[in-house]
Amino acid sequence: MERVKQKFVMTNLLRNQMFIPIAALLIIFLFNLIADPTFFKITLGYNNAGNPLLNGYLITILDYGSELAILAIGMTLVTSASGGQDISVGAAIAIAGSVILRILCGSNSRSEELQAPIIVAFLVACVVAALFGAFNGVLVAVFKIQPMVATLILYTAGRSIAAWINNNELPIVNDVRFTYFGGLIPGIPIPVPFFIAAICVLIIFLVLKFTTLGLYTQAVGINERAAKLNGLNPVVIKILTFVILGLCVAVCGLIKTSRLSTINYSVIAKDIEMDAILAVALGGNALGGGKFNMWASILGAYVIQALTTTLYKFNVKSTALPAYKAVVVIILVVASAPIVREKAQEIIKKIKHGNVEKEVA
Numbered sequence: 001m002e003r004v005k006q007k008f009v010m011t012n013l014l015r016n017q018m019f020i021p022i023a024a025l026l027i028i029f030l031f032n033l034i035a036d037p038t039f040f041k042i043t044l045g046y047n048n049a050g051n052p053l054l055n056g057y058l059i060t061i062l063d064y065g066s067e068l069a070i071l072a073i074g075m076t077l078v079t080s081a082s083g084g085q086d087i088s089v090g091a092a093i094a095i096a097g098s099v100i101l102r103i104l105c106g107s108n109s110r111s112e113e114l115q116a117p118i119i120v121a122f123l124v125a126c127v128v129a130a131l132f133g134a135f136n137g138v139l140v141a142v143f144k145i146q147p148m149v150a151t152l153i154l155y156t157a158g159r160s161i162a163a164w165i166n167n168n169e170l171p172i173v174n175d176v177r178f179t180y181f182g183g184l185i186p187g188i189p190i191p192v193p194f195f196i197a198a199i200c201v202l203i204i205f206l207v208l209k210f211t212t213l214g215l216y217t218q219a220v221g222i223n224e225r226a227a228k229l230n231g232l233n234p235v236v237i238k239i240l241t242f243v244i245l246g247l248c249v250a251v252c253g254l255i256k257t258s259r260l261s262t263i264n265y266s267v268i269a270k271d272i273e274m275d276a277i278l279a280v281a282l283g284g285n286a287l288g289g290g291k292f293n294m295w296a297s298i299l300g301a302y303v304i305q306a307l308t309t310t311l312y313k314f315n316v317k318s319t320a321l322p323a324y325k326a327v328v329v330i331i332l333v334v335a336s337a338p339i340v341r342e343k344a345q346e347i348i349k350k351i352k353h354g355n356v357e358k359e360v361a
Contacts, residue, residue: 017284021299024282028306032057032313039313044189049176052189057309059191065305066197067252071276072301073204074245076285076292077213080221081234081241082140083289084147085277089249091158092132093269096125096253098162101171101263104178109171118178126250132158133246137239155273163265173261182258193255200251201298208294217241221289271322275304278329 032039042056071089078086103124106115132154139150181192208214219227220234228234252272257263281287282303283296307328311321334340 017293017296018299020284021282021296021303025299025303025306028303028310032310036313039310047184049186051184051186053184054189057313060309061302061305062194063191064193064309065302066191066193067255068272068275068279068301068305069197069298070200070248070251071245071272072279072283072297073200073294074241074248075276076280076283076294076297077217077241078147078245079277079280079285079287080289080292081217081238082147083221083287084140085273085280085287086136086151086242086245087148087273087277088132088136088151088154088158089245089252089276090269090272091155091162092129092246092249093253093256093272094159094162094263094265095132095165096129096250097257097263097268098165098265099125099128100254100257101173102165104173104175105171109166109169110174111171112174114173114175114178118181122250122254125253126247129246129250129253130243131246133242133244133249134239137242140242141235141238159265162263166263170262170264173257178258179261180258182255182260196251196255200248204294213240214292214294218291222291274322274325274329275308276301278325279304281329 029040039057042054042058045053045055047053075085075089078084100121103116103121104114104118105111108115136147136151136154139145139153140147143150181196183192184190185192216227216232216237219230219232220237224234252269256268277287279301280292280297282300283293283298285292285297304325307325308321311324312318316324
């Protein structure tokens with residue numbers, strides 16, 4: 001009977017949605033441990049300003065993976081409610097970042113002093129990003145356009161809009177305080193984006209715990225008609241998820257522009273939408289909508305960054321990265337297909353039934 005219990009425990013573990021991202025992370029770490037153990041080395045150094053900072057591949061994963069984790073929060077909700085994904089987040093980040101720089105620099109793209117408080121620039125970017133999110137949401141919820149097609153509009157035009165906001169100039173913020181959001185606070189060696197991501201995770205944790213947002217989002221994604229018959233408004237819920245994603249985009253826009261104190265409209269957040277979608281899929285969430293596990297998506301974001309960092313470490317060219325990630329997408333999509341899951345469940349049942357008969361005998 002003890003062996004039977006162990007089999008049941010193993011089966012439940014395999015069914016746990018966190019198993020996929022945890023297993024993927026362990027595989028990546030194991031590969032690096034065998035190939036080059038220095039991957040896990042963390043050293044304390046100093047930047048040009050003389051402030052302490054931690055260096056190492058793990059710190060890079062925490063730093064840049066935090067941006068992706070923030071996006072994964074909004075992308076998970078959008079995927080759950082709409083049964084599709086927003087492919088315009090990279091372009092929207094360019095818009096949000098451009099708005100922030102426009103407000104901070106004013107009419108002079110090389111201003112030596114901030115023309116407005118950073119918090120004001122960020123809040124305006126939140127409003128703008130939320131409006132663009134609502135625009136995408138209306139196309140999806142009201143006009144019933146498939147999410148990827150609806151967001152293709154902003155994906156195509158977003159970077160041009162971002163350049164137009166600053167008259168095709170590349171504004172530069174010279175105030176050192178602006179660099180804190182994408183870098184380090186003096187005296188604290190851990191990258192600030194990690195703390196920003198922690199705050200965002202805490203906020204969504206409280207929202208999901210003390211509101212019905214998660215329940216309503218999943219209800220709409222599972223069966224929109226049934227949700228409507230039960231008094232829910234699918235249109236409002238879908239638009240709300242896109243607005244939340246817009247707020248996540250604004251946060252990423254602040255971090256991205258803070259890293260360089262400027263912006264490159266064609267390069268900033270390039271292909272980040274693929275990573276955000278992949279993080280949701282790697283978290284075991286169905287890309288067709290419905291139930292979701294937010295924590296699995298967040299962990300999936302750091303797994304994607306761990307994969308990216310590993311590939312860079314072994315000198316894989318940036319142009320080849322999408323090919324590697326596409327392979328992961330194919331595997332995840334096939335693995336999550338209903339027919340594959342049904343076959344897997346049948347095999348597991350046969351194994352369990354056979355083991356039980358052996359134990360009884």
